[in-house]
Amino acid sequence: MYAHILAATDGSDLASRGVTHAVRLAKALGARLTLVTVTEPFPFLAAGTEAGWGVAAEDIARFRQVNKQAAEQVLTEARRLAAEADLEAGIVHVADAEPASGIVDTARREGCDLIVVASNGRRGLQRLILGSAASEVLVTSPVPVLVIR
Template identity: 55%
Template sequence: MYDHILLPTDGSDLAHHGVQQGLSLAKALGSKVTIITVTEPFPVQATATAAGWVASPDDFASYDAAQKKFAEDILAATKAEAAKAGVEADTLHVPDGWAASVIVETAKHRGCGLIVMASHGRRGFKRLLLGSQTAEVLATATVPVLVVR
């Protein structure tokens, strides 16, 4: 039924719980997985710009290198976990993106039949104020989404 599962992760403990559940499901179903992490663009705040600070090319390069290393570490550890579980896994790092939209587009373009991801873990006003990548994926995905709490 779900022969290709997308497992998004940001490296957090909560996201790892979602990955573990996704790997267990993939093993039980004989599915392959794509593990994805998305890193956001360089955070240039309006207040920093208004205060007179302007990012240099070195700032951008340093940020990009740190984000790439961060993603490589997350994906390597998660791929090793998949291998240990006996699950075929591809990895994907998408830099300079917004997680929810990249997750939905990746599921569509890679032919994933299911997205398994962790919930945001927030409730009430904080959830309303801060929003959630998971909520956005749920609202926009064209494939089933399994949310792990």
């Protein structure tokens, strides 16, 4: 049915439930598993440069280093969940990207045929204000998406 599953995680408890589900599914199907986490770009405010404020290169470098360390921790924990089920998992950190595009691009690049994401199911104004990476993955993915709630 599915030969290569991509599970997205941000390290949250909700995302861990999604990873756990993906691990179980991959194990049951004998599928490969790839774990991905995406860290967003530096929140550069263009208006600040017009006011004479600048962002130092060191600030951006430090931001990226902190994101890299956080991603390593997230992926280590996700890989541990896979290892508990005697399943090897590949890991991917996509830096400086929007979550949904990072997830979908990784699925394409890795040749995944299913994406597993978690969602808290926000609706209406909350979804509009807070956004939903899971919703964007659903509408942009070229492969099936399994949403865990």
